Amino acid sequence: xxxxxxxxxxxxxxxxxxxxxxxxxxxxxxxxxxxxxxxxxxxxxxxxxxxxxxxxxxxxxxxxxxxxxxxxxxxxxxxxxxxxxxxxxxxxxxxxxxxxxxxxxxxxxxxxxxxxxxxxxxxxxxxxxxxxxxxxxxxxxxxxxxxxxxxxxxxxxxxxxxxxxxxxxxxxxxxxxxxxxxxxxxxxxxxxxxxxxxxxxxxxxxxxxxxxxxxxxxxxxxxxxxxxxxxxxxxxxxxxxxxxxxxxxxxxxxxxxxxxxxxxxxxxxxxxxxxxxxxxxxxxxxxxxxxxxxxxxxxxxxxxxxxxxxxxxxxxxxxxxxxxxxxxxxxxxxxxxxxxxxxxxxxxxxxxxxxxxxxxxxxxxxxxxxxxxxxxxxxxxxxxxxxxxxxxxxxxxxxxxxxxxxxxxxxxxxxxxxxxxxxxxxxxxxxxxxxxxxxxxxxxxxxxxxxxxxxxxxxxxxxxxxx
Amino acid sequence: xxxxxxxxxxxxxxxxxxxxxxxxxxxxxxxxxxxxxxxxxxxxxxxxxxxxxxxxxxxxxxxxxxxxxxxxxxxxxxxxxxxxxxxxxxxxxxxxxxxxxxxxxxxxxxxxxxxxxxxxxxxxxxxxxxxxxxxxxxxxxxxxxxxxxxxxxxxxxxxxxxxxxxxxxxxxxxxxxxxxxxxxxxxxxxxxxxxxxxxxxxxxxxxxxxxxxxxxxxxxxxxxxxxxxxxxxxxxxxxxxxxxxxxxxxxxxxxxxxxxxxxxxxxxxxxxxxxxxxxxxxxxxxxxxxxxxxxxxxxxxxxxxxxxxxxxxxxxxxxxxxxxxxxxxxxxxxxxxxxxxxxxxxxxxxxxxxxxxxxxxxxxxxxxxxxxxxxxxxxxxxxxxxxxxxxxxxxxxxxxxxxxxxxxxxxxxxxxxxxxxxxxxxxxxxxxxxxxxxxxxxxxxxxxxxxxxxxxxxxxxxxxxxx
Numbered sequence: 016x017x018x019x020x021x022x023x024x025x026x027x028x029x030x031x032x033x034x035x036x037x038x039x040x041x042x043x044x045x046x047x048x049x050x051x052x053x054x055x056x057x058x059x060x061x062x063x064x065x066x067x068x069x070x071x072x073x074x075x076x077x078x079x080x081x082x083x084x085x086x087x088x089x090x091x092x093x094x095x096x097x098x099x100x101x102x103x104x105x106x107x108x109x110x111x112x113x114x115x116x117x118x119x120x121x122x123x124x125x126x127x128x129x130x131x132x133x134x135x136x137x138x139x140x141x142x143x144x145x146x147x148x149x150x151x152x153x154x155x156x157x158x159x160x161x162x163x164x165x166x167x168x169x170x171x172x173x174x175x176x177x178x179x180x181x182x183x184x185x186x187x188x189x190x191x192x193x194x195x196x197x198x199x200x201x202x203x204x205x206x207x208x209x210x211x212x213x214x215x216x217x218x219x220x221x222x223x224x225x226x227x228x229x230x231x232x233x234x235x236x237x238x239x240x241x242x243x244x245x246x247x248x249x250x251x252x253x254x255x256x257x258x259x260x261x262x263x264x265x266x267x268x269x270x271x272x273x274x275x276x277x278x279x280x281x282x283x284x285x286x287x288x289x290x291x292x293x294x295x296x297x298x299x300x301x302x303x304x305x306x307x308x309x310x311x312x313x314x315x316x317x318x319x320x321x322x323x324x325x326x327x328x329x330x331x332x333x334x335x336x337x338x339x340x341x342x343x344x345x346x347x348x349x350x351x352x353x354x355x356x357x358x359x360x361x362x363x364x365x366x367x368x369x370x371x372x373x374x375x376x377x378x379x380x381x382x383x384x385x386x387x388x389x390x391x392x393x394x395x396x397x398x399x400x401x402x403x404x405x406x407x408x409x410x411x412x413x414x415x416x417x418x419x420x421x422x423x424x425x426x427x428x429x430x431x432x433x434x435x436x437x438x439x440x441x442x443x444x445x446x447x448x449x450x451x452x453x454x455x456x457x458x459x460x461x462x463x464x465x466x467x468x469x470x471x472x473x474x475x476x477x478x479x480x481x482x
Numbered sequence: 483x484x485x486x487x488x489x490x491x492x493x494x495x496x497x498x499x500x501x502x503x504x505x506x507x508x509x510x511x512x513x514x515x516x517x518x519x520x521x522x523x524x525x526x527x528x529x530x531x532x533x534x535x536x537x538x539x540x541x542x543x544x545x546x547x548x549x550x551x552x553x554x555x556x557x558x559x560x561x562x563x564x565x566x567x568x569x570x571x572x573x574x575x576x577x578x579x580x581x582x583x584x585x586x587x588x589x590x591x592x593x594x595x596x597x598x599x600x601x602x603x604x605x606x607x608x609x610x611x612x613x614x615x616x617x618x619x620x621x622x623x624x625x626x627x628x629x630x631x632x633x634x635x636x637x638x639x640x641x642x643x644x645x646x647x648x649x650x651x652x653x654x655x656x657x658x659x660x661x662x663x664x665x666x667x668x669x670x671x672x673x674x675x676x677x678x679x680x681x682x683x684x685x686x687x688x689x690x691x692x693x694x695x696x697x698x699x700x701x702x703x704x705x706x707x708x709x710x711x712x713x714x715x716x717x718x719x720x721x722x723x724x725x726x727x728x729x730x731x732x733x734x735x736x737x738x739x740x741x742x743x744x745x746x747x748x749x750x751x752x753x754x755x756x757x758x759x760x761x762x763x764x765x766x767x768x769x770x771x772x773x774x775x776x777x778x779x780x781x782x783x784x785x786x787x788x789x790x791x792x793x794x795x796x797x798x799x800x801x802x803x804x805x806x807x808x809x810x811x812x813x814x815x816x817x818x819x820x821x822x823x824x825x826x827x828x829x830x831x832x833x834x835x836x837x838x839x840x841x842x843x844x845x846x847x848x849x850x851x852x853x854x855x856x857x858x859x860x861x862x863x864x865x866x867x868x869x870x871x872x873x874x875x876x877x878x879x880x881x882x883x884x885x886x887x888x889x890x891x892x893x894x895x896x897x898x899x900x901x902x903x904x905x906x907x908x909x910x911x912x913x914x915x916x917x918x919x920x921x922x923x924x925x926x927x928x929x930x931x932x933x934x935x936x937x938x939x940x941x942x943x944x945x946x947x948x949x
Contacts, residue, residue, distance in 0.1 A: 140603060178534065
């Protein structure tokens with residue numbers, strides 16, 4: 016049980032008025048026994064309650080309820096809880112502030128040319144003096160869509176028009192819009208196993224039924240994919256075929272062509288999520304599935320947040336008109352269009368000479384960081400497939416490692432990572448973890464890895480024995 | 483039938499392959515007869531298809547299917563259409579480009595101090611050099627949330643903490659998040675009659691059942707509200723009690739207190755949408771309902787897009803922790819947080835001296851525009867309640883006016899307005915219209931109103947007789 020769950024549990028009891036203001040809370044020891052969790056977990060939950068002004072500490076005697084922590088009216092709980100759904104555990108891990116952040120697949124802001132970027136951004140106000148006073152259209156800025164249309168057509172042979180391109184507020188919104196527009200409760204959705212966990216949250220929330228498709232270093236088992244499509248008539252296959260998150264695997268070109276044929280044959284739409292395409296270390300990755308799709312079955316999602324500008328949150332969905340109509344409806348319900356300012360800044364920066372130069376440097380910097388992480392791991396005996404792009408290592412730890420305990424110990428040592436089961440709707444991959452090498456600098460990477468490796472118990476179970 | 487519907491209908495038939503490339507389409511006359519719509523409507527739909535490269539004109543002989551307009555694979559249609567929901571007719575009207583835009587409740591960009599605003603925005607890059615490289619948290623920038631917490635507490639006696647405030651990408655997202663977090667299929671939702679139509683779209687999409695609550699110049703009928711709450715146990719009451727859109731009415735303070743009591747008694751959450759509060763012409767409006775709520779039943783939504791910066795799209799949702807937890811989950815599924823850049827620019831601009839001075843001028847400018855519109859209407863004999871704030875007039879036209887026809891004629895004369903039935907989930911208010919006075923300058927307002935009034939047929943029905 017993670018401390019965040021204990022925190023939520025205690026917060027709810029406090030707000031419900033189970034203790035009154037200035038009343039003493041149970042001791043760490045007794046609560047630990049009551050909840051069957053480690054004392055450290057309770058301790059950290061109490062510390063977080065203290066940080067959030069829900070409890071206070073008095074003379075080292077224990078924890079007391081803070082004034083104002085109890086909700087004035089208690090009956091509110093039930094109607095809310097009724098509508099509750101399972102939260103995203105990934106964002107809970109991400110919310111913890113630590114020194115060694117291996118959990119977020121997020122670029123180190125120091126790797127971005129912040130100064131030049133700001134100069135470009137400032138120019139936008141001179142080019143478009145009324146940009147702050149103007150709404151974007153729902154579909155996105157025409158000038159940006161036209162520039163991206165040319166870009167995708169030249170680079171990936173998409174042959175689209177600007178009407179087939181939607182600007183979204185980050186790829187999370189794009190995934191959510193596609194799902195809301197096309198998936199209904201009880202629809203079958205194919206997802207990779209493992210897969211990007213916020214996508215699991217989106218499909219879960221819609222009441223879709225997910226069927227996992229295993230992803231291996233050299234692709235899917237296409238016979239399995241065909242069998243699943245034939246047997247279950249899935250509405251959608253959500254995939255991340257290039258430098259896949261969390262594994263780093265890439266689906267080869269021949270499989271891409273065949274997947275598009277299968278989608279067409281079995282009328283299964285494909286949502287192709289492609290945030291890491293530009294972060295390759297060796298050869299360029301194969302063309303997107305969208306390139307091979309002549310029948311309108313592929314919806315292509317491309318985030319630019321990962322490496323252009325997280326602070327702008329610009330992503331793109333590309334699809335044919337019949338699907339676009341549905342996406343536009345979903346978008347108009349979700350917001351009134353992505354902010355025009357973000358779109359204009361992105362437009363002028365992304366297509367600049369500077370950005371293209373920067374990208375070359377960025378790939379080198381990330382490859383170096385990947386190699387540092389791999390070097391640190393070289394004596395552990397753990398196994399992983401060295402990725403040819405992306406931000407992450409997908410690592411198999413020895414089977415005896417208890418993942419929840421390792422996560423707890425890591426957080427206590429100011430380190431975060433993501434346990435493998437978070438990437439699986441069936442909660443498998445109990446021995447796997449994802450470590451991201453994109454956020455920390457080289458020195459921090461070395462030190463963080465040294466510390467992390469020392470926390471993983473040897474097979475004899477030294478750490479476990481000590482408890 | 484609007485020309486956009488005819489356009490969509492034709493586009494679908496074209497893409498489905500009903501005609502082959504270079505085949506001639508039916509004549510305007512025959513299609514007009516087939517669809518029972520005016521010839522002008524068909525003509526405009528054809529023009530739009532031409533503009534979008536779906537058809538071409540040959541030797542004045544008629545319209546022909548453009549190469550590439552037919553979708554290569556036709557079976558795509560059915561799975562898509564299955565998932566289709568009713569689109570937002572409001573956004574369809576808004577999409578039409580005209581000279582006299584009375585339909586959008588949107589501020590004229592020339593009324594914003596664009597130059598000063600851009601200067602503030604540029605400073606943000608110096609203050610936060612890495613702002614473009616940094617994600618916001620899901621809940622929103624801490625500095626902004628703290629500033630807004632002080633603002634709401636000082637101005638409206640909210641007494642909240644920064645944890646009880648969520649930054650959203652516009653009020654449309656806030657409404658959508660609250661609905662997704664709290665409303666399930668077949669839940670009962672109270673909505674004002676008339677109400678903000680994109681909210682109808684949100685509830686419709688979730689499969690909620692809407693019950694209308696009439697809004698009058700001096701408030702609701704509270705006996706009716708209580709009866710509805712008692713009888714139907716609604717989950718939520720979505721309201722816009724201050725300078726209500728479209729009517730401009732404001733719920734008096736006594737009713738606000740009583741509504742909060744009713745919400746508590748019948749456990750009905752209230753979503754209080756409050757985008758027009760700062761645009762008052764006389765006295766300040768009464769406090770929000772949230773001010774009177776001690777039990778956590780009110781969720782307060784405040785958009786700043788309307789008058790601070792449409793190009794940033796910053797809105798706020800304020801609620802107590804139990805509801806906030808659900809909103810945060812919905813937000814983390816919808817996107818990865820509102821872009822940090824927008825939040826930082828908003829922070830520095832909104833709390834500036836300049837902004838507060840600007841607001842005084844803005845109120846005067848809008849009141850002048852309102853008066854110009856009312857003066858133009860003074861000889862028509864139409865009826866309306868003069869609003870004390872907001873962007874809109876809600877006007878009753880003579881009963882004989884056929885609204886679809888008037889809209890069509892207006893668009894043909896480069897004028898848009900919003901028919902009343904769009905604001906009603908039961909499609910009533912057939913004689914009412916909303917005219918917004920916020921977008922056009924004084925001269926355009928006078929000329930546009932002169933033209934519009936001349937299009938509304940006199941009771942004898944001259945225009946109708948001519949057809």
